Amino acid sequence: MKFTKMHGLGNDFIVVAGEQQLPENAAQLAIELCNRFFGIGADGLVYILPSEIADFRMRIINSDGSEAEQCGNAIRCVAKYVYDNGLTNQEEITIETLGAGAQRVQLTVESGKVQTVRVDMGEPILSGLQVPTTVDAEQVIEHPVTVDGREFRFTAVSMGNPHAVIYVDDAVNFDLATWGPKLETHPLFPRKINVEFVTVKSRSHTDMRVWERGAGPTLACGTGACATVVSSVLNGLTDRTATVSLKGGDLLIEWNEEDNHVYMTGPAAEVFRGSL
C-alpha cells in the first residue's frame, strides 16, 4: 500500500490514492496507521477515489476509526495531491465529500506545485436538529451546556460535519484535554461534535483551538474555522471575512453574503511518501 503523508497547517493525514472504493477494513486501518507510536501517525486516513458527480471523491476516516462527512484541511491536501501528481492539470476542480456533495476548489500554483487552495465549503447548516443537536430550533446560538458543573454556551454550525463554537477568554491557553472530550460526547450532540474554543481579537481576527470529534486536539480544523466565522457573524462579533489563527497557522474564511457560501483559503503540504 502506497501512501503520502500530508498536512494542512499541521492537521495531518495519510493520503491514499488509486483505489476504486474504500476498503472494508478502512476503520481498522485508520486506527492502526494513525497511531503515533505504533503506526505512521496522523489525525486521519484519507482516500482519493473516483466520483460520478465531481472530478474526484474524498473519504476521511478519523484516527479513532469513525468516518467524518467532511474535512476542510484534508480537501486542500487532496487538491494538492491530484494536481502535483498529474491526476489533473486543471487549476479549478471539483471534489465530492460525503457531507457536502461536490465542492468547487481553486488552486494557486507556483513552480508547478500547489501552494494554496481556496475551497467553496458550501452553505452552513444552522437548524439545531440538522447539525445535529437535540435542540429543536432554527438556529442554536449561545445555548447552555453544562459539564461537571461548569456551564458553557455554544453556537451550533454544520459545515457538512457538526461543530459547537464556544467563546472563552483565552482560547490559546484553554484546557482542551479536560473539557474537549466531555463536550464532544455530551448527550446534546447525537453524533458527537467537534468543539471550537474561540477568542475574538478584532472584527477580522479570532484565535481558535479545537477538540475534534474522533481525533482529539489537532493543530488546525478547516471546517472548525468556517464554523467559527459563521458563529461569530451570527453573534455579531466579527465581519463576514476573518482570519482564524489556529495552533498550526492561519486560515482566511469568508461567509459570502450573496450566495451564503463559506469560502476557506489556506495552504497544503506534502511531508513524505512511503509504502507498507
Ligand SMILES: N[C@@H](CCC[C@H](N)C(=O)O)C(=O)O
Ligand atoms: N480536521 C478537519 C475535520 C475532520 C473531521 C472531524 N474530526 C469530524 O469528525 O467531523 C477539518 O480540517 O475540517
